[in-house]
Amino acid sequence: MYIQILISRYKCVFLYMEDTWMNSFSLLLEKLHEWFGDQPSSIWFQFSRDRHFRLIFSSFHENATTIIPPMTVPHCDSDANDKRYTYESLPSQQMYRFFYENEGQAVICLGHKANQPVILTADQWDLLWFGIRLLLAEEKMTAKAEESKKLFEGIRSISATLDVDQIIRGIIGNALAVIPAADAGLLHLYDPSIDRLIPKATVGFYDTVFKDLKMRVGESIAGKVFEDGIPRMYKTSQETAHAMKDISADNFHSLNHAKALQDLNGLLCVPISRGEKRIGVLVLHQFHQENVFTEYDLDLLQGFADQTSIALQNAELYAEVKQAYEHMAAISAQLQAKHDDWIQRNHIHESIKQLSLQNKGAETIVKTLSKMTGHPIYFADWLEQKMYPEKSLLFFSWDELYTLLNKRRQPVSVNLFSPASGDDQRFCLYPLINGSIFLGCLMLPVDERGLSDLTRMTIEQGSAVLILDLVKKQSISSVLYKRAHDLFQELIVSKGNELFDRAHSMGLQPQATYYVIYAHLTQCHDLALLEANIHRLITRFKWAFNKTQMFVYGFHNHVTLLIRTLGSRDGKDIRERLQQAYDEWELGKEASLSIGVGSMASGIEQISKSYEEAKKAALYLTNRSRSGVVHYKDLGINRLMLNQSQADIDAFIHDVFAPLWQDPEKYEEWEQTIITYMKCSQSPQLTAKELHIHVNTLYQRLRKVEELLHIDLRDPEDLLKLQLACHLRQEG
Template sequence: MAANKEVFLNQLSFENKKALDHVMNLMESFRAMNSTLELDEVLKKIMHYALNIVETAEAGYIQMLDESSNKLIIKASVGFNDNISFFKVNVGESITGKVFRDGCVRLISSREEIYNSMGDLSRENFDLIDTAHYNNQNIKSILAVPVSFGKNRIGVMTLHCFDIEDGISEIDLHLLQSFASQAAIALYNAKLHTEVQETLNEATLLSQRLKETNILLEKRTNIHNLLTGLSVENRGLDAIILEMNKLMKSNCVYVDYVEGTFSPKHDKYFARRIDDLFLLFRTKTKPAYVTIYDTVSVHCFIYPIRSGSILLGCLIVEGNAPLSQLDHLIIEQGAPILSLEIMKRRSQTEIMYKKTYESYQQFLKIKNPKQAELTAEELGIHHHSFLQTALIELDGNLDLHSLENEALLLLSHLREQMPFKDSLLFSYNNKITVFSAVQNANQEAYWIEIIENAIKWWNDRYTVVARGGISTGYYPPGQAEENHVKAEKALLYLRKQIEKGIIHYKKIGISSFFLDRPPAEIEAFMKETFSPLWTTHEKQEELLGTLFTYIQNNRSMAATAKELHIHTNTLYHRIKKIEHLLSLDFNCYEDFLKVQLGFYLYKKFLED
C-alpha cells in the first residue's frame, strides 16, 4: 500500500512539474516588471510576460482608460499590426468594454460566441480589430481580465488564441488574474513614479512632499520585491507571513478559509470564532475592523484575501488602533503574493482531486471481483461487507469557481468528522464524493449520521444549499457502480424536489422509477389520465380536487366528505361522475392504481 501511494505521489509530482515551473516563470515576470518605473517599458514587459504565462495565446494587448475621452485605448500590444493602435472602445462596449465596466473576467472559447459578444461594436472598431491580425477569422478563444489597483480599475488585458481549440484554459484564467494583480501594482508604481517626476519639475515648494512620496514608493518596491522573492524561492506561506511580521509594527496572522488553519501556527484564543468570521467575510471584498467575542473581546483588523470571486482566507491584525501607513503598505503588497501562493497550493489540490475522481470512475466500471478489490485498495479502501456512497452537491447563486471553493470547505469539515480509515473523500466541481467501507451495520449507521450532521451543519450556517444522496448496504466486490448509481438517484430526487438536506436511496421508494423521466413525459401521462378533468372549467376543477382528496384519504368516503365539507351522498354522486368522465371503474384494481399513480406523480414532480 505504501509503495502504491509513493508511485501515485511521484506521478502526481511529475504531472505538476510543468504547472509549478509555469508559476515560477510567473513570479520571475513580477521581478522583471518591477525592475523599471518607466510606464511604457512596464507596459511592454507586461504583454511580453503575459504571453509567456498563457503559452497557447498568440497575441494580446492591454488597454487603459483615457479619462479625457472616457475610452479604453491600446497602450501595448503583441502579435498585431499597426491597425490595433487605432482601436478605441467605450466603457461597456464589446468584450473588453464590458470587462472594464463590470470588473468580471471573460473567457470565451468559440468563434461564434466571440462575434456575438462583439455585436455592439461600432463598424469602425470592428474593421480595425478584424484587420489587426492576419488570422483573425480563425480565432478560437479570447481571455479578457480587468486590471485593477485597489478600488480603481485602470485597464483591461486581453489575449487571443487562433490555432488551438479550447487553447486558453480555466487554469490560465486564474494565473492571468493573479498576474493582472501584480501588473496593476507595477503599472500603478510606474504611473506614480511618472507623476512624481512631473511634480518635481512643477514646483520646488512640493519637494519635501515628493521626497516622502519617493521614500514610500521605494519602500513599496522593496517590500514587493522582498516578498515576491520569497515566493519565487518557494519558501512557502509561513515564510511570507513571518517576513511581513518582521516589517510591520503590528503582528498579523493568516487564516485559511478552507482548512481553518493558522499561519504561522499558534493557539489563538479566538480560534473558535473563526467560522463566524469567515461567515461575515464570505462576500466582503474590503478590509474592516471587527470585534471577535469569545471568552474575551478581541479587536482586529481583517483583510480578506481573494482570487476573483473566491475567498481564500483572511489576514488578521490584532488591535483596534488604526494601522500605520507602512503596515497598510505591507499588507497591500503582500496580499496579491499570498493569493498567488495559495492558488499554487490549490492548483496542486485540484489536480490531485481530478486524478482521484478519474481513478474512482474507472474503479466503478470494474466488475471482476478480484480486480475490484485490488483497485479499491489502491484507493485506500480495504473491502468489507458494507459499502457506503454519499454524493453531496452545493447549489446556490454563485459562479462555479465559488461553488468549488465552498465544496472544499465542506469537504474539510467532513474530513475532520470522518473517523473511518477505509474512506475516500474528494471534491470535483461543486460535488463531494464520500466512499467508505465498514465492518458492520452499527458502523454503517454511524457513518450515515456523520454525513447527515455535516450537511445539517452546513445548511444551518450558509445560504448555499447542500443536498446529498446516500446509498449503503451489503455489496460484494465488483458492484460499487450499482451503489454509486443509487446515491446519484437519491441526490437527483432531492434536486427535483428543490430541497436541501440528505436522503437515503431506500427512502425515495417508487420515485426511483421516474427520476430519469422528463417532466414533459410525466405531465403527458397525467393529462392522458385526467384529461376530461384537466381543464379550466370550474366544475371540472372541482371534480379533479374531489378525486385528489378521495385518493389522499385512501378512498374513505367519510373522511373525504368531511374534508370537502359536503354530504357523503353528494360525494358518492361526484365519484360516479368522475368514473364516467374518465371511463374508469375505481373498484377495478388497475383503474384505481392508474389514478393513484397519476396523483403521486403530480404531488412529487409537478405540484410546485
C-alpha cells in the same frame, strides 16, 4: 512757601519736578514772588485742546487754616482776541489774564491780603506774557517729543515683531498716549466673507466686544468712514450720539456692554487703507478726559492708522512667506518620507516575493507578515475552514465571516464585544478574493490609532502572495482530484483479480462494508466559483468523517465520497452527519446541493452498485429542482421513475388530471377531494374528516370525479394510475 504740583487727569500735564522746565518756570515763580510777595497765587491754562481751565500751579502758607475759595474764571469777551492781557478784580481774588491769538489764554489768580491791588507795569505785563508763552512752547515741545517717541516706537514695533495683535495694540496705546483727549481705542477690519467690519484689537473696552459686534458698511460712524474714506471728528456727546443714531440694536448693545456709551463725549475715526483699497478703520473714544479733539489729533491718528496698515501688510507678507516656507518644508519632508517609504516598500516587496518563490505555505506567510508589521495577524481559510496560525482562536464564526466579506473588496472594521473583559475589541478584516471567489480573510486586532500606511501596504502585498498560494494549492488539488476520479472509475468497472488489485492499491479492504455518497452541485454558472465550492465541500466532508477511512474527490460539478463503516449504527450516524453538513452549506449557499447515499456495500464487489444508487438518488433531487439529502432505499416507488425524464412525468400527470384543469375554478374542489382521498389511503371517514364534509357528500364528489376522468375507482388499474399521478404530483 511750598510748591504743590497738581497732577491733572489729562495727558498733557505740566509736571514741575526737579529739572523739568526748571529755568523758565523758576524764573516765572521768582517774579511772582518778587512782585506779589507772599500772597497765595495760582496759575490756570485754557488752550486749544482744553475744554475747561486747568490748574497748573497753586501756593499757600503751610500753616493756613483755610484754603483759597474756588475760583470762577469768566469767559473771554468776544473782542479779547485784540488784547494781550487784562486785569480783573473780584471780591476774593485778583485775576491777571493773558491772551494768545488762536491758541487760548492763561490766568494768574492772586488772593487778597492787602487792601491795595498789585499794579503791574507794562514791562512786568510783557515779561509775564512772554514767560507764560515760553511755558506754552515748552509744553508743545514736550508733546511733540512724546508724539515723535510714540511714532518711532510704532515704526520700530512693525519691524521688531510679527505678532500682529501685539503690534496693533501697541499702536493704539501709542495713539492714546499722544492724543490726550482719548482714553479708549478700537480697530475694525473688514471681513469680505460676511461683508462686515469686525473688531480686531481694542484698548479700554471689555473683550466681550469681540463676540457679537459686526458693523455693516455704512452703519454708524465706523461704517461710514469705511464706506467713503473720509475721517470724522466729534467733540461733544451730542454730536457723537447723533452720528451713531443709525447703529443697529445688536451692535449698540454689544458696544454698550463693553463700555458704557452714556459716558461717550467725543470720537475720532480714520480709515485704514492699502493703496486705494480700504481694509478697516481706527477709532479713538473719549469717555472721561476733559480735553477736546483737534484737527491735529485727527491727522496724527491717520498716521497711526497708516502704521497699522503697514503692520497688517507685513503680517500678511510674513504669513505668505511662512506658508511658502512651511509648504517647501512639508514637500521636503514628504519627499524624504516617500524616499524612506520607497526603501521600506522595496524591502517588503523583496521579502514577500521570496516567500512566493519559496512556496512556504499559508502559515509561514502569515507569521512573516506578523513579524514585518509588528501586529498579530490571523488568516481564516474559508475553503478549508481552517485558522492560521494553527490552534488560533476563531474570533468570528465561518458564517459571520462569509456574510461580512463575501461581496466586499475593501477592508472592513468590526467591533467585537468580549463578555470576559466587558470591552470591545476592534478588528480590521482584509478579504481575500480571487475573481469572484471568496477564499478567506486576514484578521488584525487594532487599537484606536488604526493601521499605518506602511502596515496597510505590507498586508495588501502579503494578501496577494497568500491568494496566489491558495490558488496554487487549489490548482494542485484539482489535478489530484482528477487522478482520484480516474482511479475510482477504474475500480467500479473492474472485475475479478483486477478489482482486488485496484482496491488494494487504494487501501480498500475486500470484505469491509462501505457507503458511497454522491453530492451534485447545480445553479453555479461561474466555473471558478464552482471549483472553489467543490473544494470547500470536500473539506467539509473530511471534517465530518475525519475518524473514518475515506476516499473523496471532486470532479466537474459533483463530489464522490467512499467511506468505510465499522458498525451497525454507522448508517444512522452517516445520515446525521450528512444532514448537518447540508444545513451548514445552506447558511452560505452559493450553489444548490443534492446529496444521494447508496445502499451499504458488503465487500468491494458492491461498491459500483452503491455508487450508481447514490448517483441516481442525487439526480432524483436535481431533476426535480430540489436539494437536500436522500438515501436510495428511501426513494421507494420513485425508483421506477429514475429513468424517466421530468417531461414524461409531467405529461403523464397532465393526461390524468387534464379534464379537471379545463375549468380550474369549477373543478378545484373535486381535484382537492381526490388528492385527499388518495392521501388518506381511500378511507372515506378519514377523507371526510380531513375535508370537513359529510361522507355522503364525499361519495357524490367521487362519482363526479369518476365521470369526469373516465375512471372506475374499483378498477385496480385505474386506481393505480390515479394513485401514481397523485404521488408524482406531490413529489414534483
